[in-house]
Amino acid sequence: MSLSLGLTLTPFTSPPPKTHFKIPLFRPKTPVAISSSPPIFKNLQITRCVNENSQLLPVTEAKPRWEYLLSTAASLYPLYVTVGGVIACLKPSAFGWFVQRGPASYSLSLGLIMLAMGLTLELKDLISLFMQRPLSILFGCAAQYTIMPTSGVIVSKFLGLPPALSVGLILLSCCPGGTASNVVTLIAQGDVPLSIVMTMCTTLGAVLFTPLLTKILAGTYVPVDAVKLSISTLQIVVAPVLLGSYMQSAFPAAVKVVTPFTPLFAVLMSSLLACSVFSENVVRLKSSVVGAALTSDLSLISRIKSILSGELGVIILSVLLLHFAGFFVGYLSAAICGFKEPQRRAISIEVGMQNSSLGVVLATAHFTSSMVALPPAMSAVIMNIMGSTLGFFWRYIDPSDSKTSPKTVDK
Numbered sequence: 001m002s003l004s005l006g007l008t009l010t011p012f013t014s015p016p017p018k019t020h021f022k023i024p025l026f027r028p029k030t031p032v033a034i035s036s037s038p039p040i041f042k043n044l045q046i047t048r049c050v051n052e053n054s055q056l057l058p059v060t061e062a063k064p065r066w067e068y069l070l071s072t073a074a075s076l077y078p079l080y081v082t083v084g085g086v087i088a089c090l091k092p093s094a095f096g097w098f099v100q101r102g103p104a105s106y107s108l109s110l111g112l113i114m115l116a117m118g119l120t121l122e123l124k125d126l127i128s129l130f131m132q133r134p135l136s137i138l139f140g141c142a143a144q145y146t147i148m149p150t151s152g153v154i155v156s157k158f159l160g161l162p163p164a165l166s167v168g169l170i171l172l173s174c175c176p177g178g179t180a181s182n183v184v185t186l187i188a189q190g191d192v193p194l195s196i197v198m199t200m201c202t203t204l205g206a207v208l209f210t211p212l213l214t215k216i217l218a219g220t221y222v223p224v225d226a227v228k229l230s231i232s233t234l235q236i237v238v239a240p241v242l243l244g245s246y247m248q249s250a251f252p253a254a255v256k257v258v259t260p261f262t263p264l265f266a267v268l269m270s271s272l273l274a275c276s277v278f279s280e281n282v283v284r285l286k287s288s289v290v291g292a293a294l295t296s297d298l299s300l301i302s303r304i305k306s307i308l309s310g311e312l313g314v315i316i317l318s319v320l321l322l323h324f325a326g327f328f329v330g331y332l333s334a335a336i337c338g339f340k341e342p343q344r345r346a347i348s349i350e351v352g353m354q355n356s357s358l359g360v361v362l363a364t365a366h367f368t369s370s371m372v373a374l375p376p377a378m379s380a381v382i383m384n385i386m387g388s389t390l391g392f393f394w395r396y397i398d399p400s401d402s403k404t405s406p407k408t409v410d411k
Contacts, residue, residue, distance in 0.1 A: 067260045074263035077180060077271065078384040084275030085381060092279040099276050103365040106276070109269045110361045111236045114203075116262035117179060118244020119255050121200065129197050136191075136339060140198040140347045143330055145209045147351050148173040151325035153217050155318050163221040164371035165311075169318050172359040172376045174213040176202035176237075179266075181353040184387045188394035190345030198350045203241065206358065207233045225366065232365055237358060270357050274380035277360050277373045315374055319382045322375075326352030327390060341399040353387050356380045 087094050098105050130137055152173025156166040177199045185195040202209075211229035218224055248255045330351030334344040359376030367373075 063260075070260055070264050074267050075183065077267040078381065078388060080267060080271040081274055081381045081384065084271050085278055088275050088279035088282050092282045095272075095276040095279040098272060099280055102276070103361065106273060106361045106364050107232070107236050109273055110357050111240045113266045113269050113357060114237050114240035115244045116266045117203075118241040118246075119248050119259060119262060121241065121245045122248065123245050126197060126200055129193060130201070133194065133197075136194055136343050136347075137197050137201060139334070139337065139339075140194065140350055141201050141205065143333055143347060143351050144177055144198065144202045145174070145205070145213065147329045147333065148322070148326050148354065149213045149217055151322055151329070155321045155325070159314060159318055159321075161314065161318060162371075164367075164369040165315060165318070165375060167218045167221050167224075167367065168359070168363055168372040168375035169322060170218040171210075171214050171363055171372065172319075172354055172356065172379055173322055174210045174217070175355045175359045175376075176206040176210065177350045178353045178355045178357075178383070180384055180387065181349045184353065184391040185346045185349050187388075187391035188345045188349060189342065189397075189399045190349060190394070191340075191342040192346070194343060195346040195350050198346070200241075202350075203355070204238055206355075207238050210358070210362075222367065229362060229366060232362060233358070236361060270380065273357050273360050274377045277364065277370075277377035280370050280373075315378050316382065319375055319379050320386070323352050323354075323379070323383050323386050326354075327386070345394055345399065349387060349390065352390075353383055354379060356383060 149170065152170040155161075156169050161169065179199050182192060182195050182199060186192050207230055210233055211224075211226040214229060215224040215226040327348050331344050331348035334347040339347065354376075356376045356379040359379070360373050363373035363376060364370075
């Protein structure tokens, strides 16, 4: 979930002709340009940052090799979740120690993840960037809380999902953006500062919008207590983020020591969350898969179709369609509104990638059926694979706007 925590944003004063990202994982064919912006996260490293009225500041020293290794390990989030999912299928009891202590263990782990995010956040810089570029930020946040919830309802009705899975998919669609989107945006040569601020704004807004939208859209399936959802979101998301931000300003030396380890810690905790929920339901899913696979009068292709048409296949398909709609409609809406290509990519990725861990925690804490948590848990794998694929596809396409673009918006 939290792949962007290991990067650092460093300001420079003399405005160079182009802005370039430096990342150890790959070398893009074309430099990645971003708009001028103040630092948002101290650990988001940018080789140069353009600020029109800035003054020359000293260049920060390169990070030691062990920090690059930690960042590389943190970028393997999809691999960790996939391996964990295989272990959950083969031996569900491997996660029993964590599952038995849920939902308290789930809430605590997510709270620690959000605390790690807060350690990298400077609220004054967040507010400063918001004041510089209000239009693109407000548009992106509005897109997050309109496109995805609408898509969640449409997909659940189109596939005729049972009530528990419908609620889980809608809850997932009402969650804020996930921080893995920041690194995917970097890979895709998108507007990284916009992605970061959108993530933080939608995360802080989740205390209101996630419970309200879930009650409105999922309340027709099961009773939804919006107040309790709001309190939980405040406790396990907003409060840890604000606490981490305060600790960064109050204890900078201690935070500087801890920060290099936070990305890997966050992705491992997120993987543990998703795989634990999956292990709770694996017996039920395996029974439907085995039942279809052992049908003797079906050919191999028919058996595969039978498996995919069961509960597991429906869950995978619903999550795929939800995230595809987020990526596609997010990009399309940004293009229609005249935003430049880097902003389109950032908005598309930010809208399409959700905070699936929050969905898992809220589902396990506030809904009786364990199936409600399955769509968010499956999303942890599917969303990151889809997002990473899209990011590497865009990496090889020049983000410069087409000469035929009638109008572009930069703010």
